Amino acid sequence: MSDLKSRRDACFGAGSTLFYSDPIHIVRGEGVHLFDADGRRYVDMYNNVPSVGHCHPHVVEAVSNQLGTLNVHNRYLHEGILEYAERLIGKHHDGIESVVFSCTGTEANEVAMMMARGATGAEGIICTDAAYHGNSTEVDRLSHCKANTGNVRSIPFPETFRFGQVDAPTGDPLDYFIGKLTEVIAGFERDGVGLAGLLVCPIFANEGLPNVPAGFLSKARDLVHDAGGLMISDEVQAGVCRTGRWWGYEVMEFLPDIVTMGKPLGAGFPVAATAASRELVETFRKKTRYFNTFASSPAQAAAGNAVLDVIEKEHLLESVAAVGDWLRTELAKFKDQCEPMADVRGSGLFAALEWVKDRVSLEPDRAGAIRVVDALKDRGFLTSNAGAYGNVVKLRPPLVFSQNDAEEFMTAFEDVLTDLHG
Amino acid sequence: MSDLKSRRDACFGAGSTLFYSDPIHIVRGEGVHLFDADGRRYVDMYNNVPSVGHCHPHVVEAVSNQLGTLNVHNRYLHEGILEYAERLIGKHHDGIESVVFSCTGTEANEVAMMMARGATGAEGIICTDAAYHGNSTEVDRLSHCKANTGNVRSIPFPETFRFGQVDAPTGDPLDYFIGKLTEVIAGFERDGVGLAGLLVCPIFANEGLPNVPAGFLSKARDLVHDAGGLMISDEVQAGVCRTGRWWGYEVMEFLPDIVTMGKPLGAGFPVAATAASRELVETFRKKTRYFNTFASSPAQAAAGNAVLDVIEKEHLLESVAAVGDWLRTELAKFKDQCEPMADVRGSGLFAALEWVKDRVSLEPDRAGAIRVVDALKDRGFLTSNAGAYGNVVKLRPPLVFSQNDAEEFMTAFEDVLTDLHG
Numbered sequence: 001m002s003d004l005k006s007r008r009d010a011c012f013g014a015g016s017t018l019f020y021s022d023p024i025h026i027v028r029g030e031g032v033h034l035f036d037a038d039g040r041r042y043v044d045m046y047n048n049v050p051s052v053g054h055c056h057p058h059v060v061e062a063v064s065n066q067l068g069t070l071n072v073h074n075r076y077l078h079e080g081i082l083e084y085a086e087r088l089i090g091k092h093h094d095g096i097e098s099v100v101f102s103c104t105g106t107e108a109n110e111v112a113m114m115m116a117r118g119a120t121g122a123e124g125i126i127c128t129d130a131a132y133h134g135n136s137t138e139v140d141r142l143s144h145c146k147a148n149t150g151n152v153r154s155i156p157f158p159e160t161f162r163f164g165q166v167d168a169p170t171g172d173p174l175d176y177f178i179g180k181l182t183e184v185i186a187g188f189e190r191d192g193v194g195l196a197g198l199l200v201c202p203i204f205a206n207e208g209l210p211n212v213p214a215g216f217l218s219k220a221r222d223l224v225h226d227a228g229g230l231m232i233s234d235e236v237q238a239g240v241c242r243t244g245r246w247w248g249y250e251v252m253e254f255l256p257d258i259v260t261m262g263k264p265l266g267a268g269f270p271v272a273a274t275a276a277s278r279e280l281v282e283t284f285r286k287k288t289r290y291f292n293t294f295a296s297s298p299a300q301a302a303a304g305n306a307v308l309d310v311i312e313k314e315h316l317l318e319s320v321a322a323v324g325d326w327l328r329t330e331l332a333k334f335k336d337q338c339e340p341m342a343d344v345r346g347s348g349l350f351a352a353l354e355w356v357k358d359r360v361s362l363e364p365d366r367a368g369a370i371r372v373v374d375a376l377k378d379r380g381f382l383t384s385n386a387g388a389y390g391n392v393v394k395l396r397p398p399l400v401f402s403q404n405d406a407e408e409f410m411t412a413f414e415d416v417l418t419d420l421h422g
Numbered sequence: 423m424s425d426l427k428s429r430r431d432a433c434f435g436a437g438s439t440l441f442y443s444d445p446i447h448i449v450r451g452e453g454v455h456l457f458d459a460d461g462r463r464y465v466d467m468y469n470n471v472p473s474v475g476h477c478h479p480h481v482v483e484a485v486s487n488q489l490g491t492l493n494v495h496n497r498y499l500h501e502g503i504l505e506y507a508e509r510l511i512g513k514h515h516d517g518i519e520s521v522v523f524s525c526t527g528t529e530a531n532e533v534a535m536m537m538a539r540g541a542t543g544a545e546g547i548i549c550t551d552a553a554y555h556g557n558s559t560e561v562d563r564l565s566h567c568k569a570n571t572g573n574v575r576s577i578p579f580p581e582t583f584r585f586g587q588v589d590a591p592t593g594d595p596l597d598y599f600i601g602k603l604t605e606v607i608a609g610f611e612r613d614g615v616g617l618a619g620l621l622v623c624p625i626f627a628n629e630g631l632p633n634v635p636a637g638f639l640s641k642a643r644d645l646v647h648d649a650g651g652l653m654i655s656d657e658v659q660a661g662v663c664r665t666g667r668w669w670g671y672e673v674m675e676f677l678p679d680i681v682t683m684g685k686p687l688g689a690g691f692p693v694a695a696t697a698a699s700r701e702l703v704e705t706f707r708k709k710t711r712y713f714n715t716f717a718s719s720p721a722q723a724a725a726g727n728a729v730l731d732v733i734e735k736e737h738l739l740e741s742v743a744a745v746g747d748w749l750r751t752e753l754a755k756f757k758d759q760c761e762p763m764a765d766v767r768g769s770g771l772f773a774a775l776e777w778v779k780d781r782v783s784l785e786p787d788r789a790g791a792i793r794v795v796d797a798l799k800d801r802g803f804l805t806s807n808a809g810a811y812g813n814v815v816k817l818r819p820p821l822v823f824s825q826n827d828a829e830e831f832m833t834a835f836e837d838v839l840t841d842l843h844g
Binding site: 004005007008010011012013014015016017018019023024025026027028029034047049050054055057059060063064067068069070071072073074075076077078079082085086089097098099100102103104105106107110113114135136137138140262263267268269270278281282284285286288289290291292293294296297299 | 426427429430432433434435436437438439440441445446447448449450451456469471472476477479481482485486489490491492493494495496497498499500501504507508511519520521522524525526527528529532535536557558559560562684685689690691692700703704706707708710711712713714715716718719721
């Protein structure tokens with residue numbers, strides 16, 4: 001293990017991210033389970049990429065067959081990728097008609113930004129101040145963005161948990177956050193930048209899955225449209241049934257102009273996509289001549305189609321909603337008896353447990369959240385800490401996480417709470 | 423076929439790139455061959471991604487086995503990706519010690535630009551005026567760049583073919599191009615931008631595989647280093663035995679500080695990489711906390727290791743050098759009798775045939791090159807036109823292209839020349 005770690009430091013450079021102070025050496029995956037080199041079984045409650053379960057046989061077979069038949073770029077005609085594009089578009093609202101495939105969520109957001117800027121002729125992109133949308137030079141500007149000059153600017157992420165607390169704003173939360181958005185839009189107009197779009201994760205996953213003032217994103221959409229901009233919904237984390245709905249924008253009740261998708265699309269085969277109206281996509285094609293060598297390939301199509309097959313055949317949308325609701329209801333029962341766990345939020349199989357130092361200050365307790373994550377790992381459950389303050393215990397298992405898995409988890413979780421907080 | 427085309431226009435938007443005015447519908451690949459829906463066989467002389475041959479059974483088996491065992495992100499320990507990193511680094515010169523994996527060539531060049539800027543504290547990147555290095559907002563600035571202000575600026579691509587012709591510079595080509603580089607470096611210093619690096623494809627593939635004045639890139643390296651910058655070799659097209667050497671920088675006899683790799687690494691499974699000294703990689707890790715969900719995965723490792731296995735076991739490096747030399751020698755024999763084909767260039771299995779309107783003006787004949795590409799397609803050989811003027815017939819088969827394949831091609835090529843040019 002220490003040998004692997006030192007080889008890793010040499011190969012990747014020290015500082016390459018590794019989970020847990022005592023990292024784990026995973027060698028096999030199956031369903032919701034991961035197994036380490038000593039044969040120890042973990043229940044995976046972190047990974048959203050293998051959303052249909054690790055190494056799902058239908059996905060493995062489909063990709064393997066395709067790799068053995070043909071895998072080439074998209075400048076020849078091929079039926080698989082058309083079928084996949086049609087199926088994926090069909091899961092969206094009627095305004096989503098065409099798609100640009102790429103390989104990573106970063107690339108999908110690059111395309112979305114270029115598409116919005118190209119279509120509007122304006123440069124301004126608005127994000128939140130605690131977002132993460134990818135790792136390229138341009139998309140990274142949206143990460144934890146505090147800018148109020150230039151062509152990327154941020155608003156405070158919408159939330160109600162700390163609203164009204166010490167050092168936090170007062171008044172109506174919806175008015176407050178809409179007011180902030182109005183200010184940034186006005187700033188773009190004043191400075192001659194113009195508004196290309198608002199780009200957000202509809203459930204604000206990296207911000208910590210906050211409870212968002214009701215109607216915020218539909219009101220935001222009206223404001224953005226009035227200013228000539230486009231609504232971009234980053235569904236890389238929120239999409240593909242994670243929330244118990246197909247897309248995060250359904251939970252938040254608004255219709256985006258552009259959607260970006262990634263992580264779970266190919267169950268680990270790199271697949272990402274940016275979808276919009278046919279007009280927006282064609283304008284983008286004309287302006288950029290965008291081409292992505294590995295994207296829209298027969299193998300991407302095989303992976304993507306196989307994931308959709310499994311979701312449909314195994315009724316994962318329904319099971320995510322049911323198991324997720326049960327899990328969050330059970331978790332919420334501990335709020336009264338466990339002071340540090342001040343809030344339980346989320347939707348579907350994506351839950352956030354807010355860890356605080358006390359219920360008066362609501363000061364984020366990042367170390368406390370990490371202690372819970374470590375204690376869960378010791379009991380065989382893989383989770384992580386996240387959110388704007390790193391103090392949120394994030395639960396995000398593959399979508400095949402069952403009622404039995406949820407019950408097994410609750411037993412361990414109760415045990416952890418007893419151990420750590422009496 | 424027309425049904426596929428209209429479905430494609432709807433799904434991807436009209437304007438999504440498609441080869442040939444009468445596109446082909448490919449359904450199967452094997453070795454150097456692609457087969458269309460009517461069972462027609464084509465010899466693939468275009469694709470560099472499946473460099474070990476379409477659907478190589480060893481690669482298919484390795485990736486399939488891995489997908490069935492484990493495919494998860496790189497924040498747990500896993501041996502496969504370390505083995506692959508070590509093997510890939512081992513193919514490079516001693517100054518290349520550590521690697522950052524990503525999914526596409528674009529992402530690899532994003533990382534290289536961030537790495538060079540982070541390490542030098544300077545912003546200026548130099549490219550050529552007819553390059554292509556990828557499709558993100560920042561990397562796209564290096565495409566056909568004509569800028570001489572800002573933090574990305576270009577030099578004319580080095581070449582000797584048109585040097586001294588009407589409207590072209592006179593004097594010594596090496597002095598001329600080195601002079602241009604000196605000017606741009608001085609401009610960056612004068613404007614307070616500073617030099618982060620020179621980023622080029624070492625064989626200038628998109629520029630049209632020009633004959634480069636001898637010693638240009640080693641002299642350029644000295645100038646770049648003297649100005650505090652780094653040499654970045656984009657090996658996405660040039661690398662992995664394409665030229666009959668492992669890397670394009672070996673052909674050009676210089677040692678880059680940073681290398682980027684992509685296309686052939688995973689035989690169609692998206693794999694890309696940026697490698698450099700451990701110090702450069704660690705500085706990058708510290709400054710960016712870069713993480714790429716699909717990269718450094720067990721499946722990327724399986725694909726990458728399998729490709730290296732095939733190259734080694736099937737002695738592809740040696741065969742590329744031998745077959746490529748034979749092919750270019752045979753092609754060059756037609757230069758005297760075919761006026762439009764004014765130059766035959768390249769190295770290994772990467773050849774460029776320069777099509778001109780006449781031998782005096784050397785005016786590029788893009789339409790002529792396309793006629794050759796179409797005529798070769800009619801005879802069952804897939805090639806393309808490329809280069810700064812689109813007038814170069816590009817021959818770039820998978821590395822498993824054999825002496826027999828080359829002989830079969832020469833028969834067809836002679837036939838095409840007779841047909842088109844008497």
